[in-house]
Amino acid sequence: xxxxxxxxxxxxxxxxxxxxxxxxxxxxxxxxxxxxxxxxxxxxxxxxxxxxxxxxxxxxxxxxxxxxxxxxxxxxxxxxxxxxxxxxxxxxxxxxxxxxxxxxxxxxxxxxxxxxxxxxxxxxxxxxxxxxxxxxxxxxxxxxxxxxxxxxxxxxxxxxxxxxxxxxxxxxxxxxxxxxxxxxxxxxxxxxxxxxxxxxxxxxxxxxxxxxxxxxxxxxxxxxxxxxxxxxxxxxxxxxxxxxxxxxxxxx
Amino acid sequence: xxxxxxxxxxxxxxxxxxxxxxxxxxxxxxxxxxxxxxxxxxxxxxxxxxxxxxxxxxxxxxxxxxxxxxxxxxxxxxxxxxxxxxxxxxxxxxxxxxxxxxxxxxxxxxxxxxxxxxxxxxxxxxxxxxxxxxxxxxxxxxxxxxxxxxxxxxxxxxxxxxxxxxxxxxxxxxxxxxxxxxxxxxxxxxxxxxxxxxxxxxxxxxxxxxxxxxxxxxxxxxxxxxxxxxxxxxxxxxxxxxxxxxxxxxxxxxxxxxxxxxxxxxxxxxxxxxxxxxxxxxxxxxxxxxxxxxxxxxxxxxxxxxxxxxxxxxxxxxxxxxxxxxxx
Numbered sequence: 001x002x003x004x005x006x007x008x009x010x011x012x013x014x015x016x017x018x019x020x021x022x023x024x025x026x027x028x029x030x031x032x033x034x035x036x037x038x039x040x041x042x043x044x045x046x047x048x049x050x051x052x053x054x055x056x057x058x059x060x061x062x063x064x065x066x067x068x069x070x071x072x073x074x075x076x077x078x079x080x081x082x083x084x085x086x087x088x089x090x091x092x093x094x095x096x097x098x099x100x101x102x103x104x105x106x107x108x109x110x111x112x113x114x115x116x117x118x119x120x121x122x123x124x125x126x127x128x129x130x131x132x133x134x135x136x137x138x139x140x141x142x143x144x145x146x147x148x149x150x151x152x153x154x155x156x157x158x159x160x161x162x163x164x165x166x167x168x169x170x171x172x173x174x175x176x177x178x179x180x181x182x183x184x185x186x187x188x189x190x191x192x193x194x195x196x197x198x199x200x201x202x203x204x205x206x207x208x209x210x211x212x213x214x215x216x217x218x219x220x221x222x223x224x225x226x227x228x229x230x231x232x233x234x235x236x237x238x239x240x241x242x243x244x245x246x247x248x249x250x251x252x
Numbered sequence: 253x254x255x256x257x258x259x260x261x262x263x264x265x266x267x268x269x270x271x272x273x274x275x276x277x278x279x280x281x282x283x284x285x286x287x288x289x290x291x292x293x294x295x296x297x298x299x300x301x302x303x304x305x306x307x308x309x310x311x312x313x314x315x316x317x318x319x320x321x322x323x324x325x326x327x328x329x330x331x332x333x334x335x336x337x338x339x340x341x342x343x344x345x346x347x348x349x350x351x352x353x354x355x356x357x358x359x360x361x362x363x364x365x366x367x368x369x370x371x372x373x374x375x376x377x378x379x380x381x382x383x384x385x386x387x388x389x390x391x392x393x394x395x396x397x398x399x400x401x402x403x404x405x406x407x408x409x410x411x412x413x414x415x416x417x418x419x420x421x422x423x424x425x426x427x428x429x430x431x432x433x434x435x436x437x438x439x440x441x442x443x444x445x446x447x448x449x450x451x452x453x454x455x456x457x458x459x460x461x462x463x464x465x466x467x468x469x470x471x472x473x474x475x476x477x478x479x480x481x482x483x484x485x486x487x488x489x490x491x492x493x494x495x496x497x498x499x500x501x502x503x504x505x506x507x508x509x510x511x512x513x514x515x516x517x518x519x520x521x522x523x524x525x526x527x528x529x530x531x532x533x534x535x536x537x538x539x540x541x542x543x544x545x546x547x548x549x550x551x552x553x554x555x556x557x558x559x560x561x562x563x564x565x566x567x568x569x570x571x572x573x574x575x576x577x578x579x580x
Binding site: 053055074075076077079080084085086087091092093094095096100103104105107108109111113114115116117118119120121123124163167 | 445448450459464465469
């Protein structure tokens with residue numbers, strides 16, 4: 001069966017002053033799957049993630065998205081192709097209201113660029129209905145007119161997801177979606193991720209192994225900037241090299 | 253992503269959600285300002301008022317960039333001053349009517365803003381500010397050396413001329429009328445820019461640039477656009493000032509002018525709609541009425557600034573906005 005690969009990297013390398021944080025990573029994410037990128041601290045997960053989202057430019061290697069070389073593209077342009085990232089710290093616009101946060105994403109998707117400084121803000125009200133529907137979908141209706149800065153941590157993450165969904169991305173890159181969450185929030189966010197993964201591809205970096213186990217179809221383990229193992233959770237968790245990397249049984 | 257963030261300028265006053273009736277409040281303030289402008293010459297000297305208005309427009313333009321774009325330019329005198337030179341030159345040597353002279357000065361500032369801006373926005377935070385300062389120093393040096401600017405003397409005895417070739421501006425009251433119209437138009441345009449789809453994206457970029465980029469906004473293009481708009485309006489203020497005072501001089505391109513506009517904006521309230529007007533009023537009034545103290549004006553100004561930062565970081569209007577819990 002031919003694999004339908006949506007995002008692929010080959011020989012991806014990132015060097016910081018002689019230190020190779022990411023070293024020749026080959027990664028293939030299949031369309032429609034939830035793919036997790038895990039590894040011990042300092043394995044290069046976040047660097048890898050920033051390379052994929054173009055917030056860093058790789059020293060060597062290529063990145064292909066939907067059979068298109070995106071290695072040299074700018075972050076904003078990659079987002080326009082439907083490859084949208086989230087951030088580890090909750091990424092909201094603190095001084096915009098909840099509805100405006102979502103609307104700013106809709107504004108980009110529906111109107112493209114907004115250089116029209118001569119038009120009144122009123123023209124954006126046409127997007128309010130759609131924005132409110134998204135706000136409601138993540139359970140934030142009662143906070144629609146609050147400033148994002150006033151929301152609790154868990155609600156900020158929910159708002160971030162609503163904002164991302166407003167772009168209707170084909171592929172989502174989630175940077176530790178569960179970071180800093182309590183047990184209840186983790187369950188709720190897991191369900192949300194599963195729900196939005198329908199018809200979408202998701203690549204996530206995550207520390208919480210039980211989340212990874214329950215959500216992902218495929219797992220890539222990174223250690224010291226290189227791919228250590230790949231496969232489903234059962235395969236990967238039994239791999240002696242993975243166990244060693246996590247428990248740290250000295251240098252083999 | 254702290255390394256990609258602009259200087260932290262999220263103003264406290266902006267931390268209030270804009271409600272629909274806030275727009276009505278702002279509209280009332282605009283009407284109030286218009287009425288004040290009509291009544292003011294009955295009690296105050298038109299020349300002093302015109303000076304306040306020119307600097308208020310300059311500070312408003314600067315605040316558009318700092319308060320709403322999150323970009324601290326240390327070289328805004330370049331656009332103010334170069335526009336004033338071009339306006340004075342075209343009015344005096346080429347015999348342009350005042351509106352065309354002002355237009356040519358404004359266009360000059362826009363072009364200069366486009367060139368300087370596209371160089372400066374490549375860097376973030378303090379490096380951005382330093383580049384704008386360095387480029388403005390080049391503009392100062394050019395003004396000092398170029399033939400048409402008159403070097404140390406500047407361009408003096410600029411004719412006020414006849415507006416549209418018909419209405420004489422020689423009388424201060426006529427001149428005052430034109431300055432009021434320009435000021436109101438500039439202020440309303442800036443208000444519209446802030447409250448436009450463009451302004452909304454600008455706010456998002458100021459709040460969280462990496463996130464705005466991840467939503468597909470090319471942040472640098474928006475920054476450049478607001479830089480050019482700000483430079484253009486600063487140029488409009490500078491050109492108007494050249495016609496009013498019939499003079500373009502090195503003072504207007506000097507770095508201390510760049511500092512002064514920062515001062516006006518911060519004293520009045522960065523990121524507030526009306527703050528820069530109050531700031532310009534305070535600073536110009538101090539300069540005018542404390543002129544008898546000579547060099548002490550600078551020291552008094554310094555003290556005011558220190559007090560301002562210590563007591564109300566959000567500026568005069570920012571403080572009022574906080575007290576009445578409405579964005580101003």
